[in-house]
Amino acid sequence: MVVKKRQYYGFNGFHMPPVPRAPRSARGRGLNKMKVEDSQICAFELLASLAGKLLQESESSASSNASEANDQPIIGGGVKFEQDDDRPLKAECLDHGSCGESALFTRFSSPNSDQKCLLNEFPHAESNLFLERSSMITNSNSSKNGGADLKSVICKSKSACENIPGKVEGSSDSRVSCDGYVDNGLSRQKRCDGLDTRGLIVDPCSSNDPMEMCMKFPALINSVNNVELPSCRDPVPSASIPRHRNGTKLGIRDDDENFTRCNKPLTKSKAFRPPQRIGDRRIRKLLTSKYWKVAPKLKDCEFSKPAFLEGGAKSHYLKRKLCYSRERYQLNTFYKRRKFTDHSVVVTSDGGFSSESVCNSPDKNMTGDKNGASIMFHANGVSSSVIGHQASFHSKDSQVKFSIKSFRVPELLIEVPETATVGSLKRTVVEAVSAILGGGLRVGVLLHGKKVRDDNRTLLQTGITSNENLDTLGFSLEPTPVQVSPPLCTEDPAALLPCDTSQLILRSPTTPIVDSGVSDALPDPPPLTNLDTNIESNRESVSSHADIVTDNTLPDSRALVAVPPVNAEELAMVPLNQKSKRSELVQRRTRRPFSVSEVEALVHAVEELGTGRWRDVKLCSFEDADHRTYVDLKDKWKTLVHTAQIAPQQRRGEPVPQELLDRVLAAHAYWSQHQAKQHSKNQTAILKITDAHAVRNGVQDIQSI
DNA sequence: CTTAGGG
DNA sequence: CCCTAAG
Known part of the structure; x- marks a missing residue:
C-alpha cells in the first residue's frame, strides 16, 4: 500500500x-x-x-x-x-x-x-x-x-x-x-x-x-x-x-x-445477432x-442515444433483427467466435x-474433455x-x-x-x-x-x-x-x-x-x-x-x-x-427511469404501432437505447397507462407531462379496441389518435371514434 | 425470439 | 425490473 x-x-x-x-x-x-x-x-x-x-x-x-x-x-x-x-x-x-x-x-x-x-x-x-x-x-x-x-x-x-x-x-x-x-x-x-x-x-x-x-x-x-x-x-x-x-x-x-x-x-451486422439472447442473458x-x-447500484454505461432523440425513428423495420441490441450482438459475437474457432473457445466478459x-x-463438451x-x-x-x-x-x-x-x-x-x-x-x-x-x-x-x-x-x-x-x-x-x-x-x-x-x-x-x-x-x-x-x-x-x-x-x-x-x-x-x-447470483439491472423524452418517444411509437408490437417499438424508437428492451418498453407502457389513470398526487418520479399521459390513455384506449390488429397500416388510426390529442379530449374522442 | 402478464 | 409461460 x-x-x-x-x-x-x-x-x-x-x-x-x-x-x-x-x-x-x-x-x-x-x-x-x-x-x-x-x-x-x-x-x-x-x-x-x-x-x-x-x-x-x-x-x-x-x-x-x-x-x-x-x-x-x-x-x-x-x-x-x-x-x-x-x-x-x-x-x-x-x-x-x-x-x-x-x-x-x-x-x-x-x-x-x-x-x-x-x-x-x-x-x-x-x-x-x-x-x-x-x-x-x-x-x-x-x-x-x-x-x-x-x-x-x-x-x-x-x-x-x-x-x-x-x-x-x-x-x-x-x-x-x-x-x-x-x-x-x-x-x-x-x-x-x-x-x-x-x-x-x-x-x-x-x-x-x-x-x-x-x-x-x-x-x-x-x-x-x-x-x-x-x-x-x-x-x-x-x-x-x-x-x-x-x-x-x-x-x-x-x-x-x-x-x-x-x-x-x-452491431449492425446481422451476423452477430444470432447467438442469442439466451446466452446473452445467461452471461x-x-x-x-x-x-x-x-x-x-452502479450499472452499465450506456452511450447509445435513443433514436428518438435523433428525430426520426422509423424505417428501422428493415434492420430489425440485425440491429437489435448491442448487447445481443455482442454476445453473439462471442458465440460466433466460439463456433468459428476450430475448437471451441468461449469468451466471456466479466x-x-x-x-x-x-x-x-x-x-461443446469441452469441459471435461481431456483432450x-x-x-x-x-x-x-x-x-x-x-x-x-x-x-x-x-x-x-x-x-x-x-x-x-x-x-x-x-x-x-x-x-x-x-x-x-x-x-x-x-x-x-x-x-x-x-x-x-x-x-x-x-x-x-x-x-x-x-x-x-x-x-x-x-x-x-x-x-x-x-x-x-x-x-x-x-x-x-x-x-x-x-x-x-x-x-x-x-x-x-x-x-x-x-x-x-x-x-x-x-x-x-x-x-x-x-x-x-x-x-x-x-x-x-x-x-x-x-x-x-x-x-x-x-x-x-x-x-x-x-x-x-x-x-x-x-x-x-x-x-x-x-x-x-x-x-x-x-x-x-x-x-x-x-x-x-x-x-x-444475478444482479438486477440498475434502475433507469424513463426520461420525458423517452416517454414521448414511446408514446409516439405506440400511437403508430400500437401495443403488442414492442419489438417494433423498440426498433423504431429505441433502437439505439440498448438498455431499453422491448420488454422494458412494454412494462413502461404498462406503468404509463397506470400512471395516467391515477391522481397526479399519487404519481412518483419525474412528472410526465399531462399531455403525454393523455396521449397514453388515448392510444391505450384505441389500441385496446383495435387490438393492434390492423397494425400500423392504419395510418388513419394514428392520425385520429393524434388528432384526438390535439383536441385534448383524447381518450373520449378516440373512443367515440 | 416475442408477447403478455404476474410479481 | 424480473421471470416465465406461451406462441
Missing part, C-alpha cells in the same frame, strides 16, 4: 527523464493514427535495458517463488512500479484461477498538472496472460513520446510466478511506459504505446491506434496520468476475482459518438451477479462468468477512477479535467482444446480480447458511485464540473456486448479506487497447452504444439495487436519479457469449474 502511495504522489514530483523529445509533436498525432516509431525505438531501448535487469531479477526471484514481485523498479526517479505479490491469492486463485495482478501505469505529472486535467489514455490494454505450465507472459509496454516536451519511458516487464499449491499462477507485471507531454502547460498528452508481448488488445475499432483510444474531451487537454494497477488489492469482495497483473491501457473516448461509430458496424446474469453484489457456463455450454485444455482468460473489468481533476467553472465552455487512474478489464474465459495449436490459441486469445477490448468497449461514467446514464446531458448538467463531484467521478470501461458487463466495472467499488488494475489473464489449468509466446501478431511462426517448446517460447513476449502494428518493436519487447516457467502441476491443479458457482 505504501508503495502505491508513493506512486501516486510521486508522480507529482516526477521529473521527466531527459530523454530527447521526439521530433513530432504529440499533439499532431493525437487523433491520427500514427505509428510511433522513433519514439518507440527510444522507448524500447530503454525498455530493453530495463528488461535486462528485470529479467535477471525476475528469474532469480522466480525461483524463489512467489514473492518476486516486490521489486519495484523505480524509474525516472519518481516513478515506481509495484507488484503485488502477496495478495491473498488463494481464494482468488482457486476461484478464479487468476491471481496476481498488478499493473502499473506510470503517471507523469506535469508541473501544471494541478490545474490540468489529467486524462489517461490507454491506447492499448495490456494484460498478462498466464498460460499453463509456464507460461507467464509478461508484457512490456513501451511508451513513446510523440514529440513531447517530456518524455519518459518506463517499461518494466516483470514476471513473477507465484505458485500456489494446487494452482498455478503466474503473474507478470507489465509496466507501461508513457510519454507525457506537456503542452503549454495546459494540455498534456501522453502517448502510450504498449507493446504487449502478450497479445492483447486489439481494438478493431481503435485499429491499434493508440491515439484512437484516447479520450477526447472537447477542447481539451489530455494529460498523462499514471495509472497504477495494483492488483488484487481490491477492497471489494468482488475483487476476489482473480486478476493478474497487467497493465492495461485503455483508450477512452468521452465522445460517445465515436464510440458508437466503432461499435456500430459490428449477463452471471456477470452481473458477481459484480453487482458489490455495488449494486469475471462474473462462470467457468461452468463455459465448460458446460451445450455447444481439451481450457484457458482462462481474465480481463478484469476495466474501470477507472478519476482523480485530481479540476474543473473550471468560469464559463460554459469551461473544461473539466479528468485524471483516470486505473482500469480493470473484465474477466474472460477461453476454452480451447489441448490439441489446439499455439497459433490457434493466439488467435483465440486475440479474438477474445478484441471481442471485448476491440470494438466492444464502452465507457461508463460514474458520479458518486452511480452511473451517469444520460449521455445527452452535459457535464455541467450532470454536475461533473463541480469539484466535489469530480472527486467522486469514475469511469468504467466495459465490454459492449453485454450490457450488464459494464456494471461490473462500475459496480465494483474498487473501480472508483485509484488502485484498480486491469489485467488480463490467460491461464490454462488443465492443459499443458502452451503458448509460445502468444504472439500471433508476429509474423508468426508455425504454431507450436510442443510444450517444451512452448516453455521456451513463453519467454517471448506475447505480441499484441500493437505488435502487429509495429513489428519492429517486437524484438525489443521480447527481450524485455521474461517468463518464468510455471510448473505444470500447479497449473493442472486449477480447476476451471470451481469458479462457476459463484456467478450464480
